Amino acid sequence: GATFVRLMGMLGKSKRPDLAPVLLQKMVEDKCPPSVELYTSLVSVYTRSNLLDKAFVVYEDMKHQVGCEPDVWTYSILIGACCESCMFDKAQELLAEMEQYGLQPNTVTYNTLINQYGRLGMFSHMEQVFEDMERKSQCPPDIWTWNSILKSYGVKGRTDKMESWFDKLCSSGMEPDVVTFNTLIKAYGRHGLYAKMQAVVAYMHKFLYPVDVVTYNLMIDAYGKAGRVVQMEEVFKRMKLRGVKPN
RNA sequence: CGCAUCUGAUUUCA
Numbered sequence: 001g002a003t004f005v006r007l008m009g010m011l012g013k014s015k016r017p018d019l020a021p022v023l024l025q026k027m028v029e030d031k032c033p034p035s036v037e038l039y040t041s042l043v044s045v046y047t048r049s050n051l052l053d054k055a056f057v058v059y060e061d062m063k064h065q066v067g068c069e070p071d072v073w074t075y076s077i078l079i080g081a082c083c084e085s086c087m088f089d090k091a092q093e094l095l096a097e098m099e100q101y102g103l104q105p106n107t108v109t110y111n112t113l114i115n116q117y118g119r120l121g122m123f124s125h126m127e128q129v130f131e132d133m134e135r136k137s138q139c140p141p142d143i144w145t146w147n148s149i150l151k152s153y154g155v156k157g158r159t160d161k162m163e164s165w166f167d168k169l170c171s172s173g174m175e176p177d178v179v180t181f182n183t184l185i186k187a188y189g190r191h192g193l194y195a196k197m198q199a200v201v202a203y204m205h206k207f208l209y210p211v212d213v214v215t216y217n218l219m220i221d222a223y224g225k226a227g228r229v230v231q232m233e234e235v236f237k238r239m240k241l242r243g244v245k246p247n
Numbered sequence: 248c249g250c251a252u253c254u255g256a257u258u259u260c261a
Contacts, residue, residue, distance in 0.1 A: 005255060012255090040255040047256095076256045111257040118258095147258045155260095179258060186261080217261045247261090 001032055008041035017049045034065065040074045047081035055081060072098070076109040083116030107139045114145060118152025123161075126152060141172075147179050154187025159196075162187055178204075182214050189222025194231070197222065213239075213247050 004027050011019050020042055027034070039062045046055035059078060062070045075098040082091040091113070095105060110133050117126035126149065133141050146169045153162040166184065169176060181204050188197035197219060204211055216239040223232035239246065 002254095009255065035255090037255045042255085044255060071255095073256050078256095080257065106256095108257050113257090115257060144258050149258090151258060182261085183258075214259090214261055221261065 001035055001038070004032060005035070005037045005041050008038060008045060012041065012045040012048045015049050017045050017051055017054070020045050034068055036062075036068050036071055036074070039065070039068050040071070040077065043074055044077050047077055050081075050085070052081055052085065069101070070098075070103075072103050072106050072109060075103065075105070076112055079109060080112040080116065083113060086120070104136075104138045107133070107142050107145065110139050111142070111144050111148060115148040115152075118148055121152070121156050123152070123158075141174075143174060143177050143180065146172075146174060147177075147183055150180065151183045151187075154183055155190070157187075157191050159187055159191060159193065176209070178210055178212055178215070181209060182212075182218055185215060185218045186222075189218055192226065194222070194226075194228075211242065211244065213244055216244055217247075 004023065007023055008020065011017065011023065024042070027038070039058060043055045043058050046052070046058065055078065059070055059074065062068050062074065075094055079091045079094050082088070082094065098105065110129055113129045114126050117129065130141065130145065130149065133139050133145065146165070149165050150162050153159070153165065162184065169180070181200055184200045185197050188194070188200065201211065201215065201219070204215070216235060219235045220232050223229070223235065236246070
């Protein structure tokens with residue numbers, strides 16, 4: 001069972017929805033009973049290839065499969081796919097529907113919404129979702145939530161908002177992680193705020209946060225795109241001095 | 248160095 005789920009996941013990541021029916025057939029031949037996980041991985045195979053119609057066919061099937069009814073994970077995937085296609089009304093419908101079935105959206109469900117609203121610069125919607133998360137108890141914001149918000153403001157050049165949300169993150173008691181810092185670095189680098197970019201790295205070193213290959217790659221990329229080859233090479237040197245292997 | 252590992256969902260267009 002777990003093997004089929006894993007294989008289905010591979011089909012999703014490699015964008016091969018054409019092979020999903022073949023795998024299902026094989027599963028039936030092996031008399032392997034289906035599971036929520038398997039069905040959900042199948043939904044994911046289709047959403048990853050933007051085949052929403054097929055994903056929804058599977059979703060409707062699941063409703064009639066005893067023991068394989070859609071769960072929070074299934075809904076999170078479908079809601080994310082709807083948002084990605086800007087079908088926000090459909091996403092809201094699904095949210096209402098899952099609650100009808102007694103399923104409460106969790107942190108990931110909301111993170112998906114935050115990420116998608118943020119990606120499109122729909123900041124008031126994004127912040128509204130964040131407020132919902134804080135108000136409810138079953139979906140507390142996690143570091144992914146914060147990082148998504150920081151990233152959304154960062155890529156749109158709203159580094160002022162990014163900074164105030166970073167402060168808010170720190171005072172919330174949540175620990176930033178390497179993705180948090182890489183998100184800040186990427187935003188500063190993209191918008192030419194090199195001093196702030198360097199300040200983030202200095203902060204990471206000062207407070208002993210691990211720096212990774214992504215951290216350095218982002219800085220090399222920023223300097224490279226700006227034609228600042230001297231600084232770029234300097235970063236590359238420091239990277240090797242720190243024992244971080246270039247990839 | 249190679250192999251293995253890398254969860255059915257979200258930050259990862261590094």
